[in-house]
Amino acid sequence: MKLSRWTYLELAGIVLIGVVVLLLININQRKREARDVFVEVVKLTEDTVEPAEWGKNFPREYDGFKRTREMQATKYGGSVPFSHLDKDPRLKRIFAGYAFELEYNKARGHAWSLQDQDNTRRTKERPQPGSCLQCHASILPAYRKAGGGDVLKGFEIVSAMPFREARKLVDHAIACLDCHDPKTMQLRVTRPAFLYAVKALKKSQGVENYDPNTMASRQEMRTYVCGQCHVEYYFAGERKIVTYPWAQGLKMEQIEAYYDRISFSDWKHGETGAPVLKAQHPEFETYSQGIHARSGVSCADCHMPYLRQGAMKISDHNVRSPLLDIERSCLTCHPFPASEMKARVEAIQDRHAALLSRAEDALVALIDDLKAGGATEAALQLQRKAQWRVDFVNAENSMGFHAPQESARILAEAIDYARQGQIAVLRKR
Amino acid sequence: MVRMTGREGGRAVLSALVGAALGLGVYTFVYAKGYSYFSNDPAACANCHVMREYFDSWQRASHHGSAVCNDCHTPHALAGKYLTKAENGWNHSLRFTLQDFPDPIRIRPANAGKLRANCLRCHLDMAAQMPEEDCVRCHAGVGHGPRR
Numbered sequence: 402m403k404l405s406r407w408t409y410l411e412l413a414g415i416v417l418i419g420v421v422v423l424l425l426i427n428i429n430q431r432k433r434e435a436r437d438v439f440v441e442v443v444k445l446t447e448d449t450v451e452p453a454e455w456g457k458n459f460p461r462e463y464d465g466f467k468r469t470r471e472m473q474a475t476k477y478g479g480s481v482p483f484s485h486l487d488k489d490p491r492l493k494r495i496f497a498g499y500a501f502e503l504e505y506n507k508a509r510g511h512a513w514s515l516q517d518q519d520n521t522r523r524t525k526e527r528p529q530p531g532s533c534l535q536c537h538a539s540i541l542p543a544y545r546k547a548g549g550g551d552v553l554k555g556f557e558i559v560s561a562m563p564f565r566e567a568r569k570l571v572d573h574a575i576a577c578l579d580c581h582d583p584k585t586m587q588l589r590v591t592r593p594a595f596l597y598a599v600k601a602l603k604k605s606q607g608v609e610n611y612d613p614n615t616m617a618s619r620q621e622m623r624t625y626v627c628g629q630c631h632v633e634y635y636f637a638g639e640r641k642i643v644t645y646p647w648a649q650g651l652k653m654e655q656i657e658a659y660y661d662r663i664s665f666s667d668w669k670h671g672e673t674g675a676p677v678l679k680a681q682h683p684e685f686e687t688y689s690q691g692i693h694a695r696s697g698v699s700c701a702d703c704h705m706p707y708l709r710q711g712a713m714k715i716s717d718h719n720v721r722s723p724l725l726d727i728e729r730s731c732l733t734c735h736p737f738p739a740s741e742m743k744a745r746v747e748a749i750q751d752r753h754a755a756l757l758s759r760a761e762d763a764l765v766a767l768i769d770d771l772k773a774g775g776a777t778e779a780a781l782q783l784q785r786k787a788q789w790r791v792d793f794v795n796a797e798n799s800m801g802f803h804a805p806q807e808s809a810r811i812l813a814e815a816i817d818y819a820r821q822g823q824i825a826v827l828r829k830r
Numbered sequence: 831m832v833r834m835t836g837r838e839g840g841r842a843v844l845s846a847l848v849g850a851a852l853g854l855g856v857y858t859f860v861y862a863k864g865y866s867y868f869s870n871d872p873a874a875c876a877n878c879h880v881m882r883e884y885f886d887s888w889q890r891a892s893h894h895g896s897a898v899c900n901d902c903h904t905p906h907a908l909a910g911k912y913l914t915k916a917e918n919g920w921n922h923s924l925r926f927t928l929q930d931f932p933d934p935i936r937i938r939p940a941n942a943g944k945l946r947a948n949c950l951r952c953h954l955d956m957a958a959q960m961p962e963e964d965c966v967r968c969h970a971g972v973g974h975g976p977r978r
Contacts, residue, residue, distance in 0.1 A: 405840065406840075407837070407839075407840025407841075407843075407844065408840075410840075410844055411840070411843055411844055411847060414844060414847030414848060414850075414851060415847065417851050418847065418850055418851050418854060421851065421854045421855055421858055422854065424858060424927065425854065425857070425858045425861065427927055428858065428861060428862045429861075431879060434879075435879050708933075709880070709933050711879075711929070712879035713879075714882075714883075728932065728933060728934065729933060729934070732934055733934050733977070736936075736970070
């Protein structure tokens with residue numbers, strides 16, 4: 402059948418109307434997105450630990466959170482687990498006699514934080530306290546329950562329990578409740594160790610009774626929520642209370658001075674007997690010495706950059722290396738191509754990795770010399786100093802990027818102390 | 831009942847369709863505040879949700895007292911102004927509707943040229959002595975201040 406001219410015109414008219422209707426629906430949808438930021442499907446309370454429940458009200462954020470399960474590598478970091486010990490056998494010597502000589506893997510994303518803690522040989526083969534769970538689990542309701550309503554009391558009780566026993570009190574890895582108030586969605590810090598430590602830190606700076614939840618700016622909170630856990634810590638006393646050693650300041654030597662003052666050591670070195678320290682991922686402390694902190698850039702600005710979804714803008718809850726999303730993470734402030742920013746970051750990291758390797762060589766050389774005889778108390782103290790510096794930098798997850806010059810300064814000191822130690826040993830022989 | 835010929839019937843249906851298309855088109859145009867784009871009002875640019883943070887940051891910048899979006903981003907001759915609006919309006923609405931654009935958004939070279947011409951329009955006396963051609967390379971914060 403041959404269609405008439407009229408039929409073609411009518412069909413064209415119908416298609417045109419269809420397109421206009423679709424456009425109208427699209428504009429309507431975008432307008433609604435811009436207006437209704439969220440729809441309350443379920444009531445969230447202080448006991449809603451399950452992230453999927455929060456996801457009903459905040460599907461976009463939850464989607465990102467779930468994606469922290471994904472594993473993606475960058476040149477030096479990312480979230481694909483590998484064995485640090487296999488990659489760098491010097492670490493076995495450096496951690497001799499400590500649980501880290503058993504297993505030390507590159508950490509994966511937030512969603513794995515509890516499972517990976519369960520499965521490491523450090524908790525399977527060595528007794529660990531319940532303290533670990535402060536940061537590996539969504540634990541607030543468990544603290545409240547154990548403390549009869551008092552979170553801080555519950556924190557002390559659970560910390561003192563053996564790890565496997567305390568583990569039965571929690572079900573979920575790091576989740577929504579840990580950083581958000583379920584009523585208002587405001588950012589908040591909940592980790593007791595952080596609350597105590599930041600109070601002590603601010604006191605050292607002349608601010609009494611500091612409470613970040615009421616006194617910090619929004620931008621500060623966008624760093625503090627991460628600083629709740631991505632920090633240096635130790636277990637204080639017999640009750641194994643997780644403590645962040647910030648009472649004298651956040652810098653490497655201020656933390657060292659704190660440990661020296663209370664004569665703390667994590668363990669006696671397996672090869673030399675030196676009373677040494679283990680640094681744990683001091684990201685917050687290191688970042689605090691860098692140019693981004695100085696410029697008022699928060700952790701979330703780079704690790705949870707804004708993500709457009711239709712007419713909405715949300716924080717990407719797939720917390721990960723900024724190198725995996727350079728456009729959103731870096732280019733918001735730096736007006737250069739992504740390839741240029743990647744080259745800048747990797748230039749910093751390559752230099753840093755080379756310096757770190759030299760520092761580890763120096764430390765291992767000192768350990769060799771101390772073992773070979775001539776170890777004095779002074780030389781062992783130099784091992785402690787060198788080791789603390791190497792590890793403070795090595796345990797920090799940015800391959801120097803969070804504060805390049807500060808990290809280089811620390812490594813230069815590490816090399817110097819290690820070589821001083823060797824000279825001391827040689828003089829004694 | 832009046833029987834219509836094929837041609838008359840076609841005309842009637844087509845008229846109805848044209849009427850519906852026009853009505854819907856006008857309604858959509860008004861609903862989307864299409865008319866506002868003919869104005870100089872900076873709020874019009876933020877109709878498109880992507881421009882929100884650029885509108886906000888303009889309010890925090892030194893120029894917000896003396897220049898609106900069009901003063902810097904469109905030529906000042908009538909034809910050039912509306913040609914620029916039309917071209918960018920088409921590009922922006924197409925890319926936003928299809929959700930196909932780089933984030934963060936960047937000014938295109940052609941638009942950067944128009945921007946530069948507008949810097950000179952006011953600051954020629956001073957700028958004539960400057961070796962650098964791209965004003966905002968150094969004066970990055972004058973049009974758009976801190977974004978958060």
